[in-house]
Amino acid sequence: MSTQSSNVCWGNNQIMRNFPLAFLLLALVPQAMYSQSHQTSSRVFGEADDSGSKPAHLTKSILATLLATKEAEAGRSWVNQNPGKDPTVLFKAFPLSLSGSPEKDYVVWGQAPLTGADNDWFWIVRSEPSTPRVVLFCGALTVKVVSTLHNSLEDIQCSWESPGGDGFTSHYRFNGQRYVLFKKTETHRRP
Numbered sequence: 001m002s003t004q005s006s007n008v009c010w011g012n013n014q015i016m017r018n019f020p021l022a023f024l025l026l027a028l029v030p031q032a033m034y035s036q037s038h039q040t041s042s043r044v045f046g047e048a049d050d051s052g053s054k055p056a057h058l059t060k061s062i063l064a065t066l067l068a069t070k071e072a073e074a075g076r077s078w079v080n081q082n083p084g085k086d087p088t089v090l091f092k093a094f095p096l097s098l099s100g101s102p103e104k105d106y107v108v109w110g111q112a113p114l115t116g117a118d119n120d121w122f123w124i125v126r127s128e129p130s131t132p133r134v135v136l137f138c139g140a141l142t143v144k145v146v147s148t149l150h151n152s153l154e155d156i157q158c159s160w161e162s163p164g165g166d167g168f169t170s171h172y173r174f175n176g177q178r179y180v181l182f183k184k185t186e187t188h189r190r191p
Helices: 003-038 060-067 070-081
Strands: 043-046 091-096 105-110 120-126 133-140 142-150 153-161 167-174 179-187
Touching (some): 043 120, 060 105, 060 120, 060 133, 105 142, 133 153, 133 167, 153 179
Antiparallel strands (some): 043 142, 091 105, 105 120, 120 133, 142 153, 153 167, 167 179
16 A cells, blocks of 8 residues: 555544544534523622613503502502602613513612612513513512523522621522522621
């Protein structure tokens, strides 16, 4: 056998040995590109707001949905005591898409009197075409929308910390209808 044909055989053997690796790379690269292009960085709303979002004006149907929640009782009282005043002052609404679709969702941050003694109140509103609905309420200092998906919506973390450093982070996942508590992590600062 000539040197030239021996080099061709060696080259073919080398290709065959590397074929599984090449095939694996070809299979994984599109998946990695898809994952990176469909993940967004987390967005934080509240005390440490770095979302970059500007507050949006709430529609009448979303405002009515928010005021109908049990947590908004003080807001309903405010509306009754202040006829003619704009009830949108009770909320700061930040538009986003929890599913990556063009449909708008909102993180709604309660303003006085819709706040807690040591936390803020947040509602997550799905602005579905027929009827908007509240899918999560939490009392926290910050709400973080995380790029991990469950049932086609991003996960949400609500966090609170005392001035002394004790606190919690509640991790919520969408179950197809609403967000449910998945895990609660507590933090304790030692003296």
